[in-house]
Amino acid sequence: MIELNNVAKTFTLHNQGSAVIEVLRGVFLSVAQGECVALTGASGAGKSTLMRMIYGNYLTQGGAIRIGGVDLVQAEPREIIRLRREVLGYVSQFLRVVPRVPTLDVVAEPLRAVGVPPDAALARARSLLQQLNIPERLWTLSPTTFSGGEQQRVNIARGFAHPYPAMLLDEPTASLDAANREVVLALIEEAKAQGTAIIGIFHDEAARARVCDREIDVSGFTPGMAA
Amino acid sequence: MIHVDPLPLLSVQGVTKHYGAHIGCADVSFDLYPGEVMGIVGESGSGKSTLLNCMAGHLPPDAGGVVFDTRADGPRDTVTMSEPERRMLSRTDWAFVHQHARDGLRMGVSAGGNVGERLMAVGARHYGDIRDKATDWLDRVEIDASRVDDRPTTFSGGMKQRLQIARNLVTGPRLVFMDEPTGGLDVSVQARLLDLLRGLVRDMGLSAIIVTHDLAVVRLLADRLMVMKSGRVVESGLTDQVLDDPQHAYSQLLVSSVLQV
Numbered sequence: 272m273i274e275l276n277n278v279a280k281t282f283t284l285h286n287q288g289s290a291v292i293e294v295l296r297g298v299f300l301s302v303a304q305g306e307c308v309a310l311t312g313a314s315g316a317g318k319s320t321l322m323r324m325i326y327g328n329y330l331t332q333g334g335a336i337r338i339g340g341v342d343l344v345q346a347e348p349r350e351i352i353r354l355r356r357e358v359l360g361y362v363s364q365f366l367r368v369v370p371r372v373p374t375l376d377v378v379a380e381p382l383r384a385v386g387v388p389p390d391a392a393l394a395r396a397r398s399l400l401q402q403l404n405i406p407e408r409l410w411t412l413s414p415t416t417f418s419g420g421e422q423q424r425v426n427i428a429r430g431f432a433h434p435y436p437a438m439l440l441d442e443p444t445a446s447l448d449a450a451n452r453e454v455v456l457a458l459i460e461e462a463k464a465q466g467t468a469i470i471g472i473f474h475d476e477a478a479r480a481r482v483c484d485r486e487i488d489v490s491g492f493t494p495g496m497a498a
Numbered sequence: 499m500i501h502v503d504p505l506p507l508l509s510v511q512g513v514t515k516h517y518g519a520h521i522g523c524a525d526v527s528f529d530l531y532p533g534e535v536m537g538i539v540g541e542s543g544s545g546k547s548t549l550l551n552c553m554a555g556h557l558p559p560d561a562g563g564v565v566f567d568t569r570a571d572g573p574r575d576t577v578t579m580s581e582p583e584r585r586m587l588s589r590t591d592w593a594f595v596h597q598h599a600r601d602g603l604r605m606g607v608s609a610g611g612n613v614g615e616r617l618m619a620v621g622a623r624h625y626g627d628i629r630d631k632a633t634d635w636l637d638r639v640e641i642d643a644s645r646v647d648d649r650p651t652t653f654s655g656g657m658k659q660r661l662q663i664a665r666n667l668v669t670g671p672r673l674v675f676m677d678e679p680t681g682g683l684d685v686s687v688q689a690r691l692l693d694l695l696r697g698l699v700r701d702m703g704l705s706a707i708i709v710t711h712d713l714a715v716v717r718l719l720a721d722r723l724m725v726m727k728s729g730r731v732v733e734s735g736l737t738d739q740v741l742d743d744p745q746h747a748y749s750q751l752l753v754s755s756v757l758q759v
Contacts (some may be wrong), residue, residue, distance in 0.1 A: 285747030286754070328738040330745065348722045348736045349531050369696060369718050370689035383700065 272437050272468035273325065275300040278334035278344075280317070280324060294320055298334070298492045300470075304436070307459065307469040309479045312489035318472050321489060322439050325470065326361050327351045338437050356384050360438040362430035364445065366414060366422045374400065374417075374425055375410045381433040392432075399428035402454055420446050431458050438462065440471035444478045456482055505567050507532045507705050508673060513552050513562035515545075521729035522548035525562070528724065528734065532672070535699055535706045537720030537737060539713060539752065545729035546709045547677055553707065554594050554675045555584045566591070566673070589619050593666035597678035599658035603650050603665065609636060610646040612665045620669050635664040639694060656687035660694065667698060674706040680715055692718055713756055717741055725749045 278298040284290045295317045302308045310318040323329040325336055327343045336343040339358040341350050355361070360381075368377050375396050382392035400410060403424040409417065414425045423446055430438070443459070444452045452475070459482045463469065473479040479486070506529035515522035523545035530536055538546045551557040553564050555576055563575045566587065576584055588594070596602040603612055613632035614622075622628050633643050639660035641653075650658050659679065666674065679695065680688040696719060699706055708720060716723055716737055723741070724734040725748065733746040744750045 285750050329743040352721050369693045371693050
């Protein structure tokens with residue numbers, strides 16, 4: 272489902288003496304349907320960079336990243352937009368929303384974007400918010416004023432609203448209490464059972480051991496960092 | 499699973515505009531597909547408003563074409579079509595939201611009249627229908643129905659801007675040009691307007707081109723982004739890619755110059 276072939280990444284900082292920083296080189300990675308792969312490696316190894324390349328918000332300088340028949344390295348913006356709407360979900364660590372939009376609509380939006388009728392989309396959003404223990408009295412408020420943990424749970428609800436065939440998870444269990452962590456792990460297991468291919472970053476080792484089928488150490492692809 | 503739309507709604511081909519020896523915009527080309535929102539950013543004088551006005555038929559470009567996929571005849575170059583044809587297109591299929599609402603409104607006419615006038619321009623004649631539709635649109639842009647007979651001179655800046663949007667969208671256009679739509683509004687009003695625009699774009703399947711210097715606005719509204727400097731496009735791509743991983747020196751400077759809140 273997700274296929275990385277000889278992927279490379281450099282940053283060129285034009286305003287800082289045109290420094291060229293080689294971040295990743297020779298990344299090969301393949302994730303099958305229903306499989307969850309963890310990216311590991313020390314801080315600065317390039318886990319988040321690789322994740323952003325797979326989502327397409329970092330440009331890739333070499334190789335191919337294929338997801339559901341689209342090569343993100345070559346694709347036109349509109350192909351990536353469609354891929355993100357229909358195929359590739361991303362749960363980032365931070366919630367970014369239009370201020371003033373109620374939580375319920377924030378969560379339902381990915382479903383509305385693929386044409387699910389409002390009633391069905393809102394029903395799914397309610398059920399997810401309930402599972403993630405967001406109190407009902409908050410649903411009509413914008414999540415911008417919520418606590419960090421609440422925002423993260425809203426972000427997760429939004430990320431799991433549409434059943435994407437491929438998902439990227441950036442620290443989905445960070446800053447959650449035991450009960451909510453359990454809910455998130457169950458959501459991941461459910462998505463896997465439905466055939467979703469997942470790549471995740473988990474600093475929570477027990478969570479990683481439970482939901483991930485394999486680990487890939489990104490430092491192996493980091494020039495100057497490999498042992 | 500993935501299929502690609504066959505025809506762009508708007509195809510801009512090598513649009514160039516000079517003001518004497520000075521470059522307004524030079525050799526700009528891109529395709530906009532149905533439902534896409536494209537942001538154009540750059541500092542003042544970078545040519546983004548010149549480009550917008552060339553695309554919307556307000557300024558004749560010196561060179562290049564602006565091909566629009568018309569409902570009746572398919573793709574037509576709007577630069578070479580006759581003035582009446584272009585004017586009809588700008589009433590039926592295009593909308594233009596000005597930075598200053600007073601440029602896009604008739605200040606001596608009531609709010610309902612401002613919206614109704616656009617309907618009459620495309621042939622609506624039944625007074626009751628026009629008034630109902632106008633009231634419905636005022637409601638959609640969150641202007642209270644009790645204000646329908648008031649003139650926009652009595653409205654706040656944010657209300658004027660929302661009225662301008664209602665006036666523009668009432669005829670069901672397919673492409674909306676926006677010139678700094680949130681400029682000059684205070685932040686809470688901006689948020690409300692952004693929320694409104696996003697909902698309208700999604701529910702009506704609109705395509706839009708938004709010129710702004712506010713990177714936060716494009717991140718929330720635009721799918722794609724074009725960065726202009728000195729009349730030329732220096733970088734373009736997915737909005738979050740250009741903002742998170744800018745490639746050109748100028749885009750890097752622009753992104754790194756934003757103050758963190």
